[in-house]
Amino acid sequence: MPTPTPDAPAARPAGPVTLQQVAERAGVSSATASRALHGSSGTRIVGEELRKRVLDAARELRYVSNAPAQALARSTTSVVGVVVHDVADPYFAAIAAGAMGVAREHGLLVMLAATFRDPELELDYLARLRAQRARAVILAGSGFADREFTRRLAAEADAYRADGGHVIAVGSHGIAADTVRPANRAGAALAVRHLYDLGHRRFGIVSGPRSLTTVRDRLDGARRQLRALGLPLTPGQVVDGGFTREQARTAARTLLTGPSAPTALVVLNDVMAAGVLAALREDLGLRVPDQVSVVGFDDVPFAADLNPPLTTIRLPLADIGTQAMHMILTGPTVTPRTVDVDAELVPRSSTAPAPQP
């Protein structure tokens, strides 16, 4: 390939432009071009005039630093992986948005990956992010309550750390990692207590997939609080809403059509609460909150816009993402850290005193 002279028009060579081509165009050595562009491969200072010639050549040729080559050299990259279950679920979108805001301020590129709640895919993504030499990974999806999976996840996370990476878990994943821990148990207890204080004594729970630790923690929090109040849960009071709007709609119809139907529903996330409200209003013709009270969980952005506006347990979702990213910025510590994130009750219009029997 002919070497373009500095005065020739900037012909675009085929394939990625190499550092060598930039050096040739600028009329300098590759080492000088590298120092001028990266400023890091030695102590010799590149003169301002030379540096300008190299930068001009790089711009004219549209050179971009070769990230794979630099990753090889540095063994880490400016990429942070965020593994979620479903990016269309506003819970994860809000956490990811919080993480991305911090990443933006610090010049990091966020690689968001969705597992669709498939544990195998979570392991696969973690291995592939390790192969990409991603600097850190935030496991933002719920953990899976499966001992064999947890063992494999822990081994993969250990390997990631041994390679110089950093793993941050949101919620309990059963692995030794920096963790941002939302108050799932305490939050569910708050929901129960709020309804109990309004006089409700007949409870129903719209739950999610039992394979998720988030679901187990929330369900456990509700169960303990009910037991403490002298109202132990029976199996028929808990129906799986699958963490989806449509399945929750069906679950609500099941719960409300028994002989002693509940007057109070604790729904373990807001996406399902939207389906529950639709079931009560459109399928069952029950008035919320006059006949049935409903509490959600998460406080996703649309919770205030539901009909009626949803009383829910607020988790500061964007904060969870920023907390995780701040752990990445401060780097790993010898013993894993845990940051607790509180839940709070946000009373809106879907709860009211229990109807008179």
Add this chain to the structure above:
Amino acid sequence: MPTPTPDAPAARPAGPVTLQQVAERAGVSSATASRALHGSSGTRIVGEELRKRVLDAARELRYVSNAPAQALARSTTSVVGVVVHDVADPYFAAIAAGAMGVAREHGLLVMLAATFRDPELELDYLARLRAQRARAVILAGSGFADREFTRRLAAEADAYRADGGHVIAVGSHGIAADTVRPANRAGAALAVRHLYDLGHRRFGIVSGPRSLTTVRDRLDGARRQLRALGLPLTPGQVVDGGFTREQARTAARTLLTGPSAPTALVVLNDVMAAGVLAALREDLGLRVPDQVSVVGFDDVPFAADLNPPLTTIRLPLADIGTQAMHMILTGPTVTPRTVDVDAELVPRSSTAPAPQP
């Protein structure tokens, strides 16, 4: 470092495990180890027994192929970048989820990046994805109506293509690229026509940032349809709602407090429509649809759960993501392709015949 014998416990060396270490553990050459693991660096076949020894050693040492090194060799990766404006906006989340579903089926890793509507960040991400040798990039955010920016974006996209990458645009970005084109103009015209047919003659538009081509296209569609119906828009009938719920709530209050307040609002996305409904219900005490009719745009998942359920213009958001990903799978063509995606009216409960004057 002492070479572990095949029978020694799998000591975990510090730093990333190298192919050389796997080869040593298996007692084979690096070339044999590479052939056994990658099956691609020559025609010599590795015997089954040798292959098993290498795979066992790789598993024991938790070896992962070095993706940066392989990217260097192959000059492309299994990564697809999806650039959006805001991952917490359900419009983008739904498009990304569609793309991720296809990616999952084909073993591709999606790198989702958010620009927060900053054109400079869009250029930055595109350059960094090129540096990562990402196989393709989907520009899922709206284009920016800025000639100088468009020129720079086109140059960056050309460079990406010259490096063997593939750029797919969603909507008009003013660049020569494979494009998935939602019917933004026709959709807005549908909204106007629906309200006109219900007898409305006083229109207001809650618009978005004028810098976005999506906003310009939708506004243009509404404007042309109104003109065709003999109701040309005046500047006071259009207020910027910033594509956010809160700014749209303020915009609705502005529109509704003039002397000849509109009875029909066309809101250029559903996120803003949620704010408009809140303004009408809570700030202005106006009944929807009896006093004011509202049409949104996009049909995001929560549109049916608003109060009242939102009449809107549906774009098949997940399909947009899958169409873009299918263009990636078929690979670039000599002349850029365009796939048109239709909009349709979804009538719900936020629109009704115009009130009698």
